[in-house]
Amino acid sequence: MPSPNDNRLGDYLRNRRTKLDPASFGFSGRRRTAGLRREEVAQRANISATWYTWLEQGRGGNASADVLDRIAKALMLTEVEREHLFLIGLGRPPEVRYRGNDAITPRLQRLLDAMAYSPAIVRTAAWDVVAWNRAAAAVLTDYGALPPEKRNVLRMIFCDPRVRAAQFDWDSVARFVVSAFRADATRAGAAAEVQPLVDELCRSSPEFATMWRDNEVQTHGDGVKRLHHPVLGPITMEYSAFAVDGRPDLQMIVYNPATAADLEQVRSLIGRVAAIAAE
Structure with a gap:
C-alpha cells in the first residue's frame, strides 16, 4: 500500500521524460541519463525550470490545470496519459476536449x-x-x-x-x-x-x-x-x-x-x- 510520502506525480513525470528522444526535439549534447533533462521539459512547457524541478521532487505544491496541460504537451502525452497526469496531480480528470472526429475503428x-x-x-x-x-x-x-x-x-x-x-x-x-x-x-x-x-x-x-x-x-x-x-x-x-x-x-x-x-x-x-x- 502506498505511503503518504509517495511522490506519484514526480515519479510519473520523471518516467515520461526519460522515454523521450532529445534529438527529436532538437536537443543535443552528451547525457548521463536517457531522455530529456528537467530544464528541457520546462522550456518546452514554458514554465520555470525551478518550478518544474520542485514538481518532480514533490516540493512544488499542487500544479494548476494549465500547468499540467502544458507539461502534458511538452511530454507528448497521449489522451489516456494526460488523463492519468491530471488524476495524480489534481485528483480529477482534465476538462473534456471535443474531438469532432466522426470516424470509428x-x-x-x-x-x-x-x-x-x-x-x-x-x-x-x-x-x-x-x-x-x-x-x-x-x-x-x-x-x-x-x-x-x-x-x-x-x-x-x-x-x-x-x-x-x-x-x-x-x-x-x-x-x-x-x-x-x-x-x-x-x-x-x-x-x-x-x-x-x-x-x-x-x-x-x-x-x-x-x-x-x-x-x-x-x-x-x-x-x-x-x-x-x-x-x-x-x-x-x-x-x-x-x-x-x-x-x-x-x-x-x-x-x-x-x-x-x-x-x-x-x-x-x-x-x-x-x-x-x-x-
Whole structure:
C-alpha cells in the first residue's frame, strides 16, 4: 500500500521524460541519463525550470490545470496519459476536449456487424449517426440511403414525418431525446459545436424550441423503445447505451428485441431485406 510520502506525480513525470528522444526535439549534447533533462521539459512547457524541478521532487505544491496541460504537451502525452497526469496531480480528470472526429475503428464496426438481430448504432455528441449494422438499417432507418447531414437523430425526430409517425408516444420520445442530447453535448465539451444545430432546430421546430428552453437533462442509460414499424407493425425493443472507451464524443446504442416474438419479426425482416438485395 502506498505511503503518504509517495511522490506519484514526480515519479510519473520523471518516467515520461526519460522515454523521450532529445534529438527529436532538437536537443543535443552528451547525457548521463536517457531522455530529456528537467530544464528541457520546462522550456518546452514554458514554465520555470525551478518550478518544474520542485514538481518532480514533490516540493512544488499542487500544479494548476494549465500547468499540467502544458507539461502534458511538452511530454507528448497521449489522451489516456494526460488523463492519468491530471488524476495524480489534481485528483480529477482534465476538462473534456471535443474531438469532432466522426470516424470509428474497423474493430468497432465489426462489433456492430456481429449483432445480427440487434439493431445497433454509434452516434456522436451531436447525435449524428456515424455507424450502424444491418439490423439497424432494416428496423430503424436505412442510414446508408441518407446523406450524412440527414443522419442526425434530432433532425429525424423533429423534421421527418415518417420517423415521427413510428413513435408510440412522440412527445415523450422527443423530450427524452432533447434532454439526453443536452447532457451528452455538455459532457463531451461540445456545447459550442452543437449550437448551430440547436439554432437550426429552434427555427424549424417550435416544439424543439419549447423543449430546449425547458433545460432538462438526463442520461440515455437503458430502457424500452416501442415502434410502429411500417412492415412489422408494433415492435418492442430494450435498449442500452454504452460509452466508447477513449471517445467521450461517441456512444453505442444497442436495441435487443424484447420478446421471442419480436426477435422472430426482426429475423424475418432482415431475411426479406437480404433476399431483395440479392435479386
